[in-house]
Structures are given as structure tokens and as C-alpha cells.
Amino acid sequence: MFRDLRNIVSKELKELLRDPKILIGMIVVPLVMFPIIGLVIRGSMESTQQRLQRLEVGLLNFDKGSIAEDLTEFLSTYIIVKAINASSVEEAGEIMQSETNATDLIVIPSGFSENVSVEAEAFIDVYSIFSGTGGFAETASSSAVAGYLEYYKRQRAPDPFQTVSKSIIKGKPTDVPPSMLFTIMYSQVFALPVTISVLLIFSMQIAATSVASEKEEKTLETLLSLPISRFTILSGKLIGSIIVAAVGAVAIIVGLNYYMGSFMLMGDIVGSVDLAAVGLAPTLVGYLVLGASVFMALLSALALAIIISAFADDVRGAQSIVGYLYTVIMLPMLVIMFADFNSLPLAAKIVLLAIPYTHPMLAAQASLTGDYLTAILGVGYLILFTIALLYIAAKLFSTEKILTVKLKLRGLRLRRKTRSPREV
Amino acid sequence: MSFAVEADGLVKVFGNIRALDGLSFNIKSGEIFGIIGPNGAGKTTALRIIATLILPTSGSATVFGRSVTADASEVRRLITYLPEEAGAYKNLSGIEYLKFMGKFNVKIKGKLEEVIEDAGDISGLGERLHDKVKTYSKGMKRRLLVARALMTKPKLAILDEPTSGLDVLHSVHVRKIIKNYVEKHGVTVLLSSHNMLEVEFLCGRVALINRGKMVAEGSPENLKLESKAANLEEVFAKVVGFV
Numbered sequence: 001m002f003r004d005l006r007n008i009v010s011k012e013l014k015e016l017l018r019d020p021k022i023l024i025g026m027i028v029v030p031l032v033m034f035p036i037i038g039l040v041i042r043g044s045m046e047s048t049q050q051r052l053q054r055l056e057v058g059l060l061n062f063d064k065g066s067i068a069e070d071l072t073e074f075l076s077t078y079i080i081v082k083a084i085n086a087s088s089v090e091e092a093g094e095i096m097q098s099e100t101n102a103t104d105l106i107v108i109p110s111g112f113s114e115n116v117s118v119e120a121e122a123f124i125d126v127y128s129i130f131s132g133t134g135g136f137a138e139t140a141s142s143s144a145v146a147g148y149l150e151y152y153k154r155q156r157a158p159d160p161f162q163t164v165s166k167s168i169i170k171g172k173p174t175d176v177p178p179s180m181l182f183t184i185m186y187s188q189v190f191a192l193p194v195t196i197s198v199l200l201i202f203s204m205q206i207a208a209t210s211v212a213s214e215k216e217e218k219t220l221e222t223l224l225s226l227p228i229s230r231f232t233i234l235s236g237k238l239i240g241s242i243i244v245a246a247v248g249a250v251a252i253i254v255g256l257n258y259y260m261g262s263f264m265l266m267g268d269i270v271g272s273v274d275l276a277a278v279g280l281a282p283t284l285v286g287y288l289v290l291g292a293s294v295f296m297a298l299l300s301a302l303a304l305a306i307i308i309s310a311f312a313d314d315v316r317g318a319q320s321i322v323g324y325l326y327t328v329i330m331l332p333m334l335v336i337m338f339a340d341f342n343s344l345p346l347a348a349k350i351v352l353l354a355i356p357y358t359h360p361m362l363a364a365q366a367s368l369t370g371d372y373l374t375a376i377l378g379v380g381y382l383i384l385f386t387i388a389l390l391y392i393a394a395k396l397f398s399t400e401k402i403l404t405v406k407l408k409l410r411g412l413r414l415r416r417k418t419r420s421p422r423e424v
Numbered sequence: 425m426s427f428a429v430e431a432d433g434l435v436k437v438f439g440n441i442r443a444l445d446g447l448s449f450n451i452k453s454g455e456i457f458g459i460i461g462p463n464g465a466g467k468t469t470a471l472r473i474i475a476t477l478i479l480p481t482s483g484s485a486t487v488f489g490r491s492v493t494a495d496a497s498e499v500r501r502l503i504t505y506l507p508e509e510a511g512a513y514k515n516l517s518g519i520e521y522l523k524f525m526g527k528f529n530v531k532i533k534g535k536l537e538e539v540i541e542d543a544g545d546i547s548g549l550g551e552r553l554h555d556k557v558k559t560y561s562k563g564m565k566r567r568l569l570v571a572r573a574l575m576t577k578p579k580l581a582i583l584d585e586p587t588s589g590l591d592v593l594h595s596v597h598v599r600k601i602i603k604n605y606v607e608k609h610g611v612t613v614l615l616s617s618h619n620m621l622e623v624e625f626l627c628g629r630v631a632l633i634n635r636g637k638m639v640a641e642g643s644p645e646n647l648k649l650e651s652k653a654a655n656l657e658e659v660f661a662k663v664v665g666f667v
Binding site for chain 2: 217218219221222224225226227228229399400403404
């Protein structure tokens with residue numbers, strides 16, 4: 001019995017490891033994928049580190065007293081402190097956004113030094129500035145500023161003043177603490193790219209299966225001999241895949257929202273923040289651009305999956321081949337989630353922008369930041385890419401190639417077999 | 425005289441393989457014409473060209489006067505094609521499959537039900553037509569597919585190994601179905617087979633092909649007479665110089 005088992009296992013290993021699809025899917029892709037993920041995370045950490053090394057904060061000093069001066073001097077030894085000349089926090093917020101790279105604004109109110117001296121209640125407002133493009137990296141600077149202030153307070157113990165954390169969103173000051181916004185941002189920075197990626201991957205699987213199962217079940221030849229145009233067959237497959245993918249996407253979004261909701265530990269407090277009022281909810285234009293971008297990306301992904309799966313002769317083979325494409329979807333997703341796209345080196349930006357599936361991720365980000373130009377250009381790029389792919393897919397369906405790709409491979413194998421006896 | 429099918433000097437090359445090497449034949453309207461030969465002789469390739477699925481490397485073919493290359497979409501309206509290893513959508517019921525296929529050919533409202541009823545008679549599947557295809561045996565599936573190919577009374581039915589993979593009884597049933605249906609409705613049939621007995625039973629005329637070339641053509645009786653052979657297998661062996 002053991003001998004038989006060993007024989008079968010040996011055959012299975014040979015069969016599987018000699019299959020190039022499995023070899024690449026199981027071994028080569030992980031070998032490439034994990035270093036790429038590592039590089040992205042490392043790049044994100046380095047970019048955060050650099051951000052902290054040249055941390056820049058704005059200082060709006062209404063006090064001018066000695067302790068305020070002392071605090072400014074203390075902070076200046078660690079970080080770049082830029083004095084802001086403004087009469088209000090609103091004005092300072094606008095100056096900060098247009099003229100500085102500062103990540104936070106420290107506001108020292110009038111009478112601060114005196115209150116500290118007489119040990120009365122004293123406050124400092126620290127506004128974290130949100131741009132919405134930094135992903136997880138954006139949260140680090142505000143923690144660093146809070147840390148320096150805490151360090152200063154410890155040196156002047158006992159607790160001379162309290163810091164109140166607030167936020168400036170798109171130049172507008174608000175009393176919402178940054179920790180709360182980070183929670184919301186995490187969900188958006190995380191949820192949108194993941195949802196889009198899952199939607200694309202899911203749709204590609206369906207489209208690939210739809211063509212490959214026709215080959216596997218031997219129904220494709222009959223279908224192609226029917227009195228219907230090949231473009232109708234292709235369109236039917238695309239639409240069918242879109243419908244199934246859309247149903248799947250709704251399920252994913254519902255599931256993901258529920259999942260993310262469970263992370264909202266602040267519950268009611270977060271619920272009380274009006275995201276639209278503070279500019280962190282997508283506008284109608286934002287939704288439209290995002291919708292157009294995701295739809296075009298979806299259509300191109302389906303066409304791509306159909307083209308590629310035509311080269312496989314069964315469902316398993318098609319899914320393996322399509323699996324290679326997941327890298328080009330996962331890479332932009334990881335970058336958008338973990339790094340600040342705008343601070344990436346030019347070469348990396350070019351590579352990412354060349355990948356069509358970066359654009360729906362950027363559109364998702366743009367729907368929050370309001371940078372619609374990049375997103376609209378991305379939609380244009382996706383439209384061109386989709387048209388090219390649909391043309392190739394239509395060509396493939398209108399010619400015999402959809403059937404003969406495999407025939408050629410068989411032919412080569414046959415030729416090899418017939419040669420071998422002579423070679424022996 | 426105009427033919428149902430006219431094939432002239434068909435050549436098909438796949439890479440270094442010459443699957444067809446100048447094959448020519450004509451089929452009269454209403455006859456059952458068989459292409460016979462061993463595996464790899466080029467039977468399926470010839471049928472696929474007539475069915476507009478692949479293009480000939482050179483040569484030409486017409487179906488009722490329409491070119492299979494230039495007027496492919498018109499040819500598809502005149503034919504049905506049953507591939508050798510055809511399958512049906514396993515998650516559809518037999519009746520759903522027939523309706524799905526029938527809708528492409530039958531555009532007149534109310535006519536589809538008639539066609540499906542016909543298909544039910546041809547297949548002999550009875551109540552099992554309401555079951556999913558994945559529950560069918562190989563024989564049942566083939567009968568369903570033959571019914572699909574004949575139910576719309578095409579001008580030309582192209583059947584590649586119609587009894588492929590069937591046991592003796594199922595084969596006899598399917599052959600009878602084809603013969604009766606053709607006699608009743610005057611459908612022209614082009615079929616391929618490597619089963620010489622099947623061809624003798626069904627075909628009025630046959631073309632024997634080997635390595636993509638025609639080696640003999642005529643009625644089974646004449647071919648046997650000319651080669652002084654007891655059956656078509658012997659004819660084939662003699663014309664290719666095997667014996």
C-alpha cells in the first residue's frame with residue numbers, strides 16, 4: 001500500500017511541478033510578490049522617517065510671553081518651527097496650506113505664559129493638517145508633535161498646561177481631534193483600494209472562467225458556429241461577468257463596511273462628525289469620477305482576462321494565468337495604502353501611472369482630496385486602454401485564433417513525439 | 425448543377441503540420457455525405473472549415489453557393505455543427521439548453537415550442553429533459569446534442585463523429601435518428617467518422633481521406649465493388665496500400 005501511495009505522490013509531484021502555470025503561480029509569483037510588498041512597506045517607512053526628520057510645524061503665537069518663547073525655542077531644537085503671522089486660526093490654516101509644508105499648527109493663546117506662571121489652567125491647541133494623500137504615513141507627524149510637547153511639559157513639571165488636539169482639514173480649522181479623523185481616514189484609505197482590488201480580481205476570475213469553461217466543457221465550437229456575431233458573444237460574456245461581479249462587489253462592500261464599522265471604537269463620537277462638512281466625504285463629482293474610473297478599469301480587466309484565458313484550455317489553467325495579473329492590481333493598492341503617492345520618486349510614479357489599475361485607486365483618493373484633474377486624466381487613459389483591449393478581444397473572437405491557439409500547442413507536442421523515435 | 429457543398433483544393437497548415445493537403449469534394453442537396461479516415465487524417469479540420477470555424481490556408485469552399493470565408497455569417501444561418509467532443513452547459517436543464525440554442529435560429533414567435541417538441545422526439549429523453557445536463561449520462565448528452573443539431577431543420581447539418589463515445593445501443597439509436605430525420609425533412613448532412621460500419625449504414629456517398637488528401641470517393645457499394653473488398657475498412661486498407 002505504501003509503495004502505491006509513494007508512486008501516486010511521486011506522479012502528482014511530477015505532474016504539478018512540471019506544469020509551468022503552477023510553477024509560476026505557486027513559486028515565482030510569491031518570490032516576486034513578497035519582495036515587492038516588502039519594498040513598498042520599506043519605502044513607506046523610509047518616507048515617514050524622512051518626514052519626521054524634517055518635521056515642520058507652524059506656530060501661531062498670540063501670547064508673546066516668556067514661557068511661550070521658551071517653548072518655541074525648545075521645539076526649534078528638534079523640529080522646524082515656522083512663525084505664522086495671522087490674526088485668526090482660519091487665516092493661519094489658509095497660509096499653512098498655501099505657503100508651508102508644515103504638518104501641524106501649534107496655537108498658543110493670549111495669556112498662556114501668565115496662566116502657566118500662576119499655575120492657572122493653560123491650554124495649547126495643536127491642529128493636525130490633513131491632506132488626505134499620505135495614507136498611513138500622514139498620521140506619524142502629529143504623534144511626533146504631541147510627543148515633543150509632552151517632553152517639554154515633563155521638563156517643567158508639574159503639568160504646566162494642557163494640549164488640546166484639533167485638526168485643520170483642507171485649510172479649515174475644526175475641533176475634531178486628529179485621532180478621530182485618523183480612524184475615519186484609516187477606513188477610507190484602507191477600504192476603497194481594497195474594495196476596488198477585490199472587485200477587479202473577482203471580475204477577472206469570473207470572465208476567465210466564463211471563456212475557459214466553454215473550452216473545458218467543449219461548448220465553444222458550437223457557440224462560435226451559431227448564427228450570431230462574435231462581438232455579440234464577447235459582449236454577452238463581458239456583460240454577464242459585469243453583472244455577476246457587481247453582485248459580488250455589493251456583497252464585498254456590505255461585508256467590508258460591516259468589518260470596518262467594527263473598528264470604529266469611538267462609535268457615537270465618530271458618528272457625530274459630519275464628514276461632508278469637514279470636506280472628507282466625496283462630492284457628487286468625486287463619486288462620478290470614481291464611478292467612471294472603476295467602471296473603465298473593470299471593463300478593461302474583464303477584456304484582459306478574456307484575452308488571456310483564451311490561451312488556456314481549462315478553468316484551472318485560465319485562473320492560474322489570470323492570477324499573474326493580480327500583481328498589477330495589488331501593487332498600486334499597496335502603494336496607495338501605505339505610501340504618499342506624491343512623495344514617491346518620479347520613476348516610481350511613472351511606473352505606477354503606466355499601470356491602468358493605479359488610476360481607480362488615485363480616483364478614490366481624489367474623491368476625498370478634490371484633485372479631480374489627475375483622476376479625469378486617469379479615466380481618459382483607462383478609456384484608451386480599454387478600447388485597445390476590447391479591439392484585441394474582438395479580433396481574437398472574430399478569428400480562428402480563439403480555437404487554434406491550443407491546436408498549435410498540440411501540433412508542437414505531436415511534432416516532438418513523432419521526432420523522438422528517430423532521435424532514439 | 426449547383427451543390428450543397430463545394431470544396432475545392434482545401435489546404436490547412438498548422439505550424440509545420442499540413443492537416444489538409446488539397447482536399448476537394450462536392451455534396452448534393454439532400455444527401456448524407458461521409459468523410460472517413462483514420463485519426464489525424466484531417467476530417468475534423470475539413471468539417472471546421474465548412475462550419476466557418478477556421479479558415480483554409482488556401483483553396484475555397486461554398487455552402488449553397490455562399491463562401492465559407494467571405495460570407496461566413498450567412499453560411500452560419502444555413503448550418504448546424506456538432507463537434508466530436510461537444511458538451512452542453514451542465515447547469516442548464518436539457519430543455520433550457522435546447523431553448524437557448526433554438527433561439528438563435530428560430531425567430532418566429534410560437535415556432536420555438538414546435539422546434540423544442542421535435543427535439544424532444546429526436547432525443548427520446550422524455551421527462552429527463554427537465555433535469556440538469558450534469559445529471560446526464562454520456563449517451564443522453566450526445567442524444568441531446570444530436571437533437572440540437574437537427575431540430576431546426578438546417579439546410580446542412582455538419583456532424584463530426586456523431587456517435588463518438590457511445591455504446592452500441594446508443595449508437596444504433598442515434599444513427600436511426602439521423603437517417604429518419606434526413607429522409608423526412610430533406611436535410612443535407614456532412615458527417616465524419618472513423619467507424620466504417622456507421623458510414624456504410626448512413627451515407628449515400630463517402631470520401632476516404634488520408635493525411636489530408638482524398639484517396640477514394642463514391643458510394644459505399646461502388647467502392648467495395650471497385651476494390652473487391654467486403655467492407656469499407658478493407659477498401660481503405662487497399663487504397664492506402666496497407667494490404
